[in-house]
Amino acid sequence: MLSTKQFKKDTFSALNNPQLRGNFKRAMSGLMQKRIAVFPDDQEFHQLREIGRSTRSNGLQKLPELLQQLESNCSKNGIQVFWAETVDQANQLVLEIAQHHNAKSMVKGKSMVSEEMELNSFLEKHGIEALEADLGEYIIQSDHELPSHIIMPAIHKNKEQIAQLFHQKIEPNVFAESAEEMTAIARKVLRSKFYNADIGVSGVNFAVAETGTLCLVENEGNGRFCTTLPPVHIALMGIEKVVEHLEDVPPLLSLLTRSATGQAITTYFNMITSPRREGEKDGPKNVYLILLDNGRTQMYSDQLLRETLMCIRCGACMNHCPVYSRIGGHAYGTTYPGPIGKILTPQMKGLHKAGYLADASSLCGACVEVCPVKIPITEILLRLRQKNEQEKRKISILSPKSWKVRAIDLLWKGWKTVFANPVLYRFNSLVIAKVGNYFPPWMPVLRNWTSVRSSPVFAKKNLHQLVREEGLSYE
Ligand code: SF4
Numbered sequence: 298m299l300s301t302k303q304f305k306k307d308t309f310s311a312l313n314n315p316q317l318r319g320n321f322k323r324a325m326s327g328l329m330q331k332r333i334a335v336f337p338d339d340q341e342f343h344q345l346r347e348i349g350r351s352t353r354s355n356g357l358q359k360l361p362e363l364l365q366q367l368e369s370n371c372s373k374n375g376i377q378v379f380w381a382e383t384v385d386q387a388n389q390l391v392l393e394i395a396q397h398h399n400a401k402s403m404v405k406g407k408s409m410v411s412e413e414m415e416l417n418s419f420l421e422k423h424g425i426e427a428l429e430a431d432l433g434e435y436i437i438q439s440d441h442e443l444p445s446h447i448i449m450p451a452i453h454k455n456k457e458q459i460a461q462l463f464h465q466k467i468e469p470n471v472f473a474e475s476a477e478e479m480t481a482i483a484r485k486v487l488r489s490k491f492y493n494a495d496i497g498v499s500g501v502n503f504a505v506a507e508t509g510t511l512c513l514v515e516n517e518g519n520g521r522f523c524t525t526l527p528p529v530h531i532a533l534m535g536i537e538k539v540v541e542h543l544e545d546v547p548p549l550l551s552l553l554t555r556s557a558t559g560q561a562i563t564t565y566f567n568m569i570t571s572p573r574r575e576g577e578k579d580g581p582k583n584v585y586l587i588l589l590d591n592g593r594t595q596m597y598s599d600q601l602l603r604e605t606l607m608c609i610r611c612g613a614c615m616n617h618c619p620v621y622s623r624i625g626g627h628a629y630g631t632t633y634p635g636p637i638g639k640i641l642t643p644q645m646k647g648l649h650k651a652g653y654l655a656d657a658s659s660l661c662g663a664c665v666e667v668c669p670v671k672i673p674i675t676e677i678l679l680r681l682r683q684k685n686e687q688e689k690r691k692i693s694i695l696s697p698k699s700w701k702v703r704a705i706d707l708l709w710k711g712w713k714t715v716f717a718n719p720v721l722y723r724f725n726s727l728v729i730a731k732v733g734n735y736f737p738p739w740m741p742v743l744r745n746w747t748s749v750r751s752s753p754v755f756a757k758k759n760l761h762q763l764v765r766e767e768g769l770s771y772e
Pocket of ligand 1: 610612636
């Protein structure tokens with residue numbers, strides 16, 4: 298459930314969990330190093346980023362036309378296209394397709410849109426089994442958890458924890474010593490599910506409007522199984538994933554795999570353009586594409602907020618975020634954690650429900666530096682904070698508690714006056730340093746602050762003066 302209180306509680310609990318923090322620290326450091334290694338040439342990285350950004354930006358500018366073109370070309374190719382404005386409508390469509398084909402079981406490749414829809418629990422309620430086929434997703438589904446990262450859903454667990462899970466919950470319940478052994482066990486379970494599933498579900502990384510092609514990036518081959526073995530394939534896609542031309546895909550693919558996992562190229566790249574044709578040996582007889590809006594059109598109406606839709610879901614912003622790498626993904630309580638989640642979720646769920654997420658950032662800008670399509674995440678965060686504040690004010694100014702708003706305004710004016718004047722600032726620092734520990738318990742912010750540190754003092758000389766006059770070196 299989304300709430301500031303819950304978020305704070307989960308954040309503190311994550312910060313006090315050394316095991317979790319250790320798992321994330323190791324994983325994020327490894328991913329950062331891998332990413333640096335595959336972008337050895339700064340100039341090439343900048344050029345590729347520019348291409349990626351202009352491709353995504355072009356796709357967004359022409360979004361309405363490209364979506365129509367995609368629908369028309371997919372239909373010509375035999376793919377049935379449906380539109381869903383909300384996640385409820387999308388779930389209902391999946392259910393109707395399943396009922397139409399009398400389906401009782403589904404296997405799913407990795408899809409963040411299906412996480413948005415909470416598809417698994419919806420299908421379960423209607424008596425349809427939905428099994429995750431991506432290894433990370435399979436692990437967390439077996440432990441009744443949600444993904445903690447958009448690319449590596451089980452990254453919060455270490456090898457020992459996963460071995461324990463296999464021992465307790467996955468047949469034949471052995472304690473596997475190595476990752477290879479665990480993978481072999483999962484592979485055996487999943488193979489029979491692929492063969493017997495009625496429907497395969499997948500996400501879509503890019504959809505090409507000019508050819509009506511759905512592109513799917515994956516490493517394990519589970520996506521290919523899901524989209525070729527079952528007789529029906531349902532592809533779930535956010536409406537922003539469309540690109541104009543086939544040649545737009547390679548630079549985006551290169552940026553995606555390198556930024557996400559530090560791979561020069563992904564292991565499998567699937568291009569689906571139609572159901573099984575006459576004479577073909579495999580492939581589903583029916584392919585459906587569900588295009589989900591879920592707040593995206595609303596984002597599209599604002600020039601700055603629209604840039605959120607350029608995201609290619611690489612996860613690099615999370616891997617480099619000092620907040621995400623310390624608290625992990627579950628503390629956010631949302632489908633999309635980390636920097637992208639902080640700008641996406643408030644816009645999808647509404648500021649009144651998730652506006653507080655935009656405050657959970659130090660605005661250090663690390664996410665902006667690594668984002669392969671140069672989304673101005675910090676600018677969007679500031680805009681969302683401003684909008685959130687305006688909305689809150691609109692409500693509170695009409696309420697009997699409007700004195701609170703005025704008191705806060707006064708407090709900030711006072712803060713500005715003190716911090717703009719060196720004499721007042723020094724005096725203020727002195728007072729806080731001397732009397733801070735005596736603040737009463739009902740002023741916990743000041744008390745906690747001064748119990749572990751002194752108020753900062755004005756430097757007598759700045760760094761440039763010290764370097765010039767006293768020979769200090771920047772190193
Ligand atoms: S915001 Fe940028 S870095 Fe973050 S997931 Fe999206 S594309 Fe990747």
